[in-house]
Amino acid sequence: MKEKEHFFYKIYNLGIIKFGCFTLKSGMNSPIYIDFRPIASRPDLLIKLSDLILKEVPYHVFELIxxxxxxxxxxxxxxxxxxxxxxxxxxxxxxxxxxxxxIEGIYKKGQNCLLIEDVITSGDSLLKTVIDLEKEGLIIKNILSILDREQGGIENLKNRGFNIRSLFRLGEILKMLKEKNLLKKEEIHIIQFFFKKKKLKNIQGKRISYEEKKEKISHPIGKKLLDIALKKQTNLIVSADLIYSEEILKLVNLIGDKICGLKIHVDIISDFSFSFIDSLKKISMEKKFLLFEDRKLCDVGPTNYLQLHYGIHKISSWADIITVHVLAGSESIQNLNIPSNMGVITISEMSSSGRLSDDNYIRKALNISLKNSKVIGTVAQRKVDDRLLLFTPGIHFSDSKENCRGNTYIHPNQAFIKNSSDFIIVGKAIYQSNNPKILAEKYRNSGWKAYENVLFKKNTLSKN
Incomplete structure (x- = not known):
């Protein structure tokens, strides 16, 4: 411990701790900023820091850093x-x-890589690096940070299955500085108040706007969906799990102005016909929303291809978006021959209770999604990478977390405030109501306000 303390006082003299008003990578404002970059100009301290790290981790098990x-x-x-x-x-x-x-350097799939971070707040930048490394087939299980700001990032990463440790904790170094009379009293009070207020179990970074999302999304369908959302001020997608075409057409005539997308299961429609599809497409163009076929393709690549392009439904001839599972691996969606005017949404996590998708599966699903240029986003009930659109199912105003059929519900506010969702998916709450048009407007309004509140830092948790 004395060795670490001695080292810290040396780097402290480089001015690594700054007081003022700073915006962190996580999007949070903070009165204290820890900057380890000055150490790069001191080879002796870099060497000492490396030696301290090597005492903390079983480095002989790693093949890459x-x-x-x-x-x-x-x-x-x-x-x-x-x-x-x-x-x-x-x-x-x-x-x-x-x-x-x-990723630059010499490496091969399956190698075990130790990840080094300077400061951990929320862990968001770490997770983005993990995703890019795992895309290359590398194994990331162990992370070492120089400093833990003790604001939930370490806990979040541990909950995701990572082995993570830090050389220093913020509370620890502030105590050291206080004991050496290196902090002013007002600085101590400001810091203590800030961290008492800001310490969260699941800290979330600053969400980005739909305009910023458009810059990150390359697929034209993803951009089109965002354009519709902005023009109509709606992030509502209605899931019309109805079995008769007349019911679906009646519903969309009522709610089409309130939504940016309509999600259907074409294989449950008893009286399916292409005249129905023609009518549905006409309404979607008039009222400006996209058609989602929630087929959830989940087979080997050749079978997925046939289900998409052939059979009585010929999904690729009319749907704007198709949903797919990635259980069969990346190759199951690589050669689907998706039309240029059609996007893919992967299923990372469903809204059913008892679902088997865990954090490890979701990371792998995201890796596959990010590799495929046709994928515009993913379905989940948690925050995912900003480079994908996030579609959150199981949205309901009800306080009940689970209904009698085993679906897990969350409020629109939770979807945007906690999960940084981009689009909410609502089903029975709208189409089974006595007045779908009024309910659709309530969900549209709630979803849009939740998005704006998070965007403009008005994080209210009030419910309708």
């Missing part, structure tokens, strides 16, 4: 040199020229 860009890069580089473990470099963004690779 990677630092979360960019502050952790010099630390990871020095650690690589001290341990003789190869380094790989993760870019923050694609260069747009040359190899256009996100």
């Amino acid at each position: 990677c630092g979360v860009p960019y502050a952790a890069l010099p630390i990871a580089t020095t650690l690589s040199l001290r341990s003789n473990i190869p380094l790989i470099i993760k870019r923050k963004e694609n260069k747009g020229y040359g190899t256009k690779r996100m």
